[in-house]
Amino acid sequence: MANSNETTVTKKQYLDMEGLALYDEKSKIRMEKAINDAKYDDTELKNKITILNGDETVDGSVKKTVKTAKDELQSEIGTIADLTTTAKSDLVSAINEIKGSVGDSVKVGAITVDTSVTTEGMAKSYTIKQNNVSVATIDIPKDMVVSSGTVEENPEGQDEGTYLVLTLATENSDKIYINVGKLIDIYTAQASATQVQLAINPSTREISATIVAGSIGTVELADDAITTVKIADGNVTKAKLAVDVQDSLTKADSALQASDIVSGVENGTIAVNGTDVKVTGLGSAAYTNADAYEVAGAVNALKEGQVTVNQKNIEALQTKVEDLESVEYTPITEAQINSLFC
Numbered sequence: 001m002a003n004s005n006e007t008t009v010t011k012k013q014y015l016d017m018e019g020l021a022l023y024d025e026k027s028k029i030r031m032e033k034a035i036n037d038a039k040y041d042d043t044e045l046k047n048k049i050t051i052l053n054g055d056e057t058v059d060g061s062v063k064k065t066v067k068t069a070k071d072e073l074q075s076e077i078g079t080i081a082d083l084t085t086t087a088k089s090d091l092v093s094a095i096n097e098i099k100g101s102v103g104d105s106v107k108v109g110a111i112t113v114d115t116s117v118t119t120e121g122m123a124k125s126y127t128i129k130q131n132n133v134s135v136a137t138i139d140i141p142k143d144m145v146v147s148s149g150t151v152e153e154n155p156e157g158q159d160e161g162t163y164l165v166l167t168l169a170t171e172n173s174d175k176i177y178i179n180v181g182k183l184i185d186i187y188t189a190q191a192s193a194t195q196v197q198l199a200i201n202p203s204t205r206e207i208s209a210t211i212v213a214g215s216i217g218t219v220e221l222a223d224d225a226i227t228t229v230k231i232a233d234g235n236v237t238k239a240k241l242a243v244d245v246q247d248s249l250t251k252a253d254s255a256l257q258a259s260d261i262v263s264g265v266e267n268g269t270i271a272v273n274g275t276d277v278k279v280t281g282l283g284s285a286a287y288t289n290a291d292a293y294e295v296a297g298a299v300n301a302l303k304e305g306q307v308t309v310n311q312k313n314i315e316a317l318q319t320k321v322e323d324l325e326s327v328e329y330t331p332i333t334e335a336q337i338n339s340l341f342c
Helices: 017-037 043-052 062-077 091-102 243-254 298-325 334-339
Strands: 010-014 111-114 122-130 133-141 146-153 162-168 175-179 196-200 207-211 261-263 269-272 275-278 327-331
Touching (some): 017 334, 298 327
Parallel strands (some): 010 327
Antiparallel strands (some): 111 122, 122 133, 146 162, 162 175, 196 207, 269 275
16 A cells, blocks of 8 residues: 555656757757758749840840830820921920910900990990900999988978988989988887886987886786795794794794703713703713723634634645655756657
8 A cells, every 4th residue: 555645756857958959959950951951043033134134126125115115105196206396306395386386375365354444424434355455345324323422410402300312423413312210110218107117318229117116016916926035034023924833933942952952960961951861771881991891803803814814825835845846857868859850
């Protein structure tokens, strides 16, 4: 029968210095082999470069590609030598030559309006021009064109009042009279109003309203118009309250107040209006300081607290020590290292 106290040993291996040197040597050999296997054959690349450097007749060469593109472009724009312009060296010069002969298309045919000259007898003349050549003239007659305006009081030949006088731009400077008073309705405030008196300030045109003193009675007030919010604090006397409310207030006035009850002279009593009254149920413990007694449960709290924690920590530490003692370390063998590179 096996001994119950016998410790089970776990075996682990480690890589010592000799093993590390062997592993390094094997790694170098493998790397050199990989480098040799990866050497690149650039023959195909050289052949492609030769093709790219070929002349215009070699398919895939740069020169042939450029020539093909040039031929296609020339087939689209035509032969420059066939231009009928004087400039034939390049397209830009030819286009500039054409633009210079045609001019700016925005300015060509531009229409302008000239107001510098007014036809005689007209208020204003507008001359329409194209390319600085007169095309048509629009004349604005003076009739019904107002040249000035004034405000006049009781002008001659008119009814009394304030008038807006407009002078027309005619040969005789005819005038038009507009009675301002007839343009608006005029209102005045009623004098000696019975309830609300209106007043109109003629200078500022402001209207104000004032309630006539003594004009508001119970008829004008709504049933719920007077609320507690409208009554100023302290304006209601006790006599205005209901009888039952008055009785309650009288009792409240004679009831004990907080200031009437204080601590008694002797322990276990309170003083009511200066007389000690014993409080039932208070024992001597009520008069003893709290620090005279041990805190309840203090010993049990220590036992269940820190003592228990310390005990558990010791047990955990013991387990870790046993785990360390159960491991046996041996170096990795050369055969094991060689097997990694097979």
